[in-house]
Structure formats: structure tokens, C-alpha cells
Amino acid sequence: MPQEEFEKLHEMFQSLHEEMKRMLQRAPLCYGEEKKRLMKDFSGRYREAEEMTQLQSQRVLLLLGTESLHHATQSIKRSQHIAAESEHIGSDIVEELGEQREQLDRTRDRVRDTCGNNGRIADIFTLMTNKMLLSLIILMEIGILGAVVYLKFFHK
Numbered sequence: 001m002p003q004e005e006f007e008k009l010h011e012m013f014q015s016l017h018e019e020m021k022r023m024l025q026r027a028p029l030c031y032g033e034e035k036k037r038l039m040k041d042f043s044g045r046y047r048e049a050e051e052m053t054q055l056q057s058q059r060v061l062l063l064l065g066t067e068s069l070h071h072a073t074q075s076i077k078r079s080q081h082i083a084a085e086s087e088h089i090g091s092d093i094v095e096e097l098g099e100q101r102e103q104l105d106r107t108r109d110r111v112r113d114t115c116g117n118n119g120r121i122a123d124i125f126t127l128m129t130n131k132m133l134l135s136l137i138i139l140m141e142i143g144i145l146g147a148v149v150y151l152k153f154f155h156k
Contacts (some may be wrong), residue, residue, distance in 0.1 A: 012052065 008056075012056075
């Protein structure tokens with residue numbers, strides 16, 4: 001769009017430049033009132049060209065600024081979309097991490113329970129072993145006592 005504006009501006013300056021050249025070529029041939037009128041026309045056209053240059057350059061700058069603003073707006077919209085998408089992904093990750101934490105807590109509790117059960121099982125096993133050994137010792141003592149009584153009283 002600004003390129004078209006530059007081309008229009010260039011064409012306008014070309015036509016003004018040609019017209020002013022013709023005026024300057026006619027100036028040495030004119031005298032008196034006609035020369036004053038030609039110089040007045042030249043000055044008017046020169047002021048008109050300056051005003052047109054200022055207006056057109058301001059218009060082109062305004063168009064460039066508008067286009068730049070449009071690009072910046074589009075960039076901001078894309079950035080907002082990416083930020084919203086990132087926020088959604090982040091909340092999904094936080095939710096998933098919360099679930100994994102709960103799983104880890106449950107696993108830790110199960111491991112503690114298992115360790116506690118292993119300790120109780122070891123205690124029960126030790127107690128049972130002690131009772132069996134004690135029972136075996138008592139049986140051996142009864143056997144020895146029975147053998148001593150038999151040998152002393154019944155064996156001759």
C-alpha cells in the first residue's frame with residue numbers, strides 16, 4: 001500500500017517538475033506584467049508543491065504507522081494465544097503432578113505398612129522359635145527324667 005502512495009507522489013512531482021521547467025524556460029522570454037504573473041504563478045505552484053509534499057509525506061507516514069500498528073496487533077494476538085495455550089498446558093501438568101504425588105504418597109504408606117508387618121512377622125517368628133526351643137528342652141528334660149526314674153526304679 002505505501003508503495004502505491006510513493007508511485008502516485010512521484011507522478012505528481014514529475015508533472016509539477018515539468019510544468020515548473022516550462023515556466024522557467026518561458027521566464028527569460030517574458031517582460032513586465034507577464035513576467036510578474038509568471039513568477040507569481042511559479043511561486044504559487046512552488047508553495048502548492050511544498051504543501052502537497054508535506055501532506056503526502058504525512059499521509060504515507062500515517063499509512064506506514066497504521067500498517068506497523070496492525071502488525072503489532074497481530075503479533076500481540078498471537079502472543080496472547082500462545083500464552084493461553086501455555087497456561088492450559090501448565091495447568092494440565094500441575095494437575096498431573098498432583099495425581100502423581102498422591103500415588104507416591106499411597107505407595108509410601110504401603111511400603112511403611114509392609115515394613116511394619118515385616119517387623120511384626122519377625123517378632124512372631126522369633127517368639128514361635130523360642131517357644132519351640134523351650135518345648136523341645138522341656139520334652140528332653142522329661143525324657144531324661146523318665147529315663148533316670150526307669151533306670152533307678154525299674155531296671156535291675
